[in-house]
Amino acid sequence: MVKQSERLLNLDLLRLASALMVLLFHYGFRMRISGEGGGVGFPELAPMAVWGDVGLLIFFAISGYVITMSAEGRSAYAFAAGRIGRLWPTFMVCATITAIVLTFLPVPTLPAPTLGQWLAHVFIISRALGQPFLDGAYWTIAYEIIFYGWIFLLIAVGIFERYWRVIVTIWLALSVLNESLIHSGALEKLLITSYSGYFAFGLALFRLRMSFSWTGAGVLLAAACWAAATPFLTEPEFVATYGMDRSMTGLLLMGPVALVAVAIAALLPSLPIKPALAVTLGGLTYPLYLLHQNIGYAVFANFGTTQSRWLLLGAILTVITALSLAISKTVEPPARRAIIAASLRLQARLSRSPQKTA
Template sequence: MTAVRPVRLLNLDLLRLVSALLVLFFHYGFRMQITGEGAGIGFPELAPLAKWFDIGLLIFFAISGYVIMMSAEGRSAFDFAAGRVARLWPTFVVCATITAVVLSIWPVPALSAPTVRQWLAHLVILSRVFGQPFLDGAYWTIAYEIIFYGWIFVALATGLLKSHWRLIVTVWLAISVLNETALQSVVLQKLLITQYSGYFAFGLALFRTRLENSRASFAVLSLAAGWAIAAPFITEPEFISLYGFGRNTAGLAAMGPLALAAVTIAIYAPTLPIKRGLAISLGGLTYPLYLLHQNIGYAAFANFGTSDNRFAILALLIGGLLAVAMIIARTVEPAARRAIIGLSKPVQASLTRLRARFA
C-alpha cells in the first residue's frame, strides 16, 4: 500500500487548487456576464479563453476517482463513510451559511434570495431531496461526489470493490454509454453520473492499475478514458442551451485528453519542488474556495462592481476568498474532523460487538 501513497501525490494537491481556480475564472470570466448574474458586469476580454475553463470540473472528477479509491483501500465501509462525512459535511455547512448570509446582505438580482428553509435543507448537503434549490450553483458537483462516495460505500460493504472492481466499472461505463446515446433517462443520469462517469472511473482505474499493473486493469482504464474523452461532446448541448452558442469541435476534442493527462502527469511525474506542508495547505484551500466562490462572487460584482473597478474587485475577491478558505481549512476542518472521527469510534465498536453477537 505504501507504494501508492508517494510524496508525488503532493502534485495532486496543487492540481486541485489549479482546477478550482479554473472553475472560478469560468464563472467570473465567462458565465457571469452571459447569465446576468453579475448585474451586467463581466470580462469579455477573458471570455474567449475562460469559456473552456470548465475543464477544471473534469479534472476534479478524475482526481476524485483516484483519491477516493485510495482512501477506500484497506478500510472498512464504516471507516470510509466516517472519513468522508468528516471531510465534507462541516466545511459544507459553514460555507453554505456564509453564502446565505452574504446573499441576504448583498442580494443578486438574478438570483432568488435565500430562505431559512433553504438553508436548513443544506444541513444534509443534498438540499434538493427536500425540494430546495442549492444556495450556490457550484453545489451540483458536490451532489455528484456524494453519489459516487455512496456507490463506493456499497461496493466496500458488499466486498465487491476489491475483487470485482473491473466488472463494476465496465458495467457502469456500458450503462452510461447506453443512457447517454439511447435511453436518455434523467434518473440514471443522476444516479449513475452517466455524463461524467468516465472521469470518476478513469481515476479509480488508474489507482488500481498502479497497484496491479495488469492488462485487464489497463483495458478498463482505456475504456474509461474513451468515455471521458466523449463527455464534452455529450454535455455540449447543455452548454449551448445555457449560453446560446457552442464551442468548436477541436476544443471539445482536446478537453478530455488534457484533463486526463493533467491528472496522470500529476500522479506519475516527480514531485514539484515545494515544501510538503505548503503543498498540503494549498490543496486544503480547494474545497472551501470552491464552495464559496460562485454566488458570493456574483454578489460582489453585482453590488460593488463597475466597468472601471471590476479588475480591482476581481483581485480583492480572489484574495478575500482565499483568506477565508485558509481560515476554514485551518480551523473548522481539522477540529470537526477530529470530533466526528472521535464520535464514530464508539459507534463502530458497538456495531462490531453487535455483529459478533449475532454471528
C-alpha cells in the same frame, strides 16, 4: 516506485489549479452572459475563460483516484466516517456564509435564501428535498456524494477490490447505453452517466498504479474513451444556457487534456515544492470552490462598475482565499477528528451491544 505521499502533492496542486479554472469560467465568462454580476464582466478573459469548465472534469478524475485510494484497506464504516468528516463540516460552514452574504447582498437574478433552503443543505444534496442549491457550484458536490455512496456500498458487500474491473465495465456500458438510447434523467443522476468516464478513469488509474494488469489497462482505456465523449454530451446544455457554440477542436481536447493532467500528477514524482505548502494549497481548494461563485456574483452585482471591476476582482480573490485558508485550518481538521472519534465510539458501542444482550 514513487511514494504515494509524493504523488498526492502533485494532485493537491492540480486540485487548486482546477478550482482556479472553474473560478475563471464563472467570473471571466459566465457572469457577463448570465447577468448574475449585475452587468459587470470581463470580456477580455472570455476567450480563455470559456474553456475553464475543464477544471470540473479534472476534479472528477482526481476524485476517482483519491477516493479509491482512501477506500484501500478500510471498512465501509471507516470510509463513510472519513468522507463525512472531510466534506460535511466545511460544506455547512460555506453554505452558511453564502446564505448570509446573499441575504444582505442579493443578486437580482437569484432568489433570496430561505431558512428551509439552508436547512436542506444539512443533507448536502438539497435538491433531493426539493430545495435549490445556495450556490450553483454545489451540483458537482452532489455527484461526488453519489460516487462515494456507490463506493461505500461496494465495500460493504465486499466486492470492490476484487471485482472492480467488472464493476467499472458495467458502469461504463450502462452510461453509454443511457446517454445514447435510454436518456433516463434518473439513471443519469444515479450513475453519473455523463461524467462516469472521469471517475472511472481515476479509479482504474489508482488500481493499475498499485497492481498492473492488461485487463485493468483495458478498463482504463475504455474509461478514457468515454471521458473523451463527455464534452460532446454536455455541450448541447452549454449551448442552450449560453447561446454560443464552442469549437470542435476545443471539445476534442477537453477530455484528453483533463485525463493527461491527472495521470501526470498521479504518476510522476512530486514537483519541487515543500510538502506543507502543497498540502495547504490543496486543503483550501474545497472551501474556495464552495465559496467563490455566488458570493463573487453578489459582490460584483452590488458594488461592481466598469472602472472598479479589476480592483474588486483582486479584493474578492484575496478575501475568499484568506477565508478558505482559515476554514481549511480551523474548521475542517478538528471537525473531521471529532466526527471520526464519534464514529469510532459508536462503532465500539454497537460491537459490544450483542454481548450485553446475550
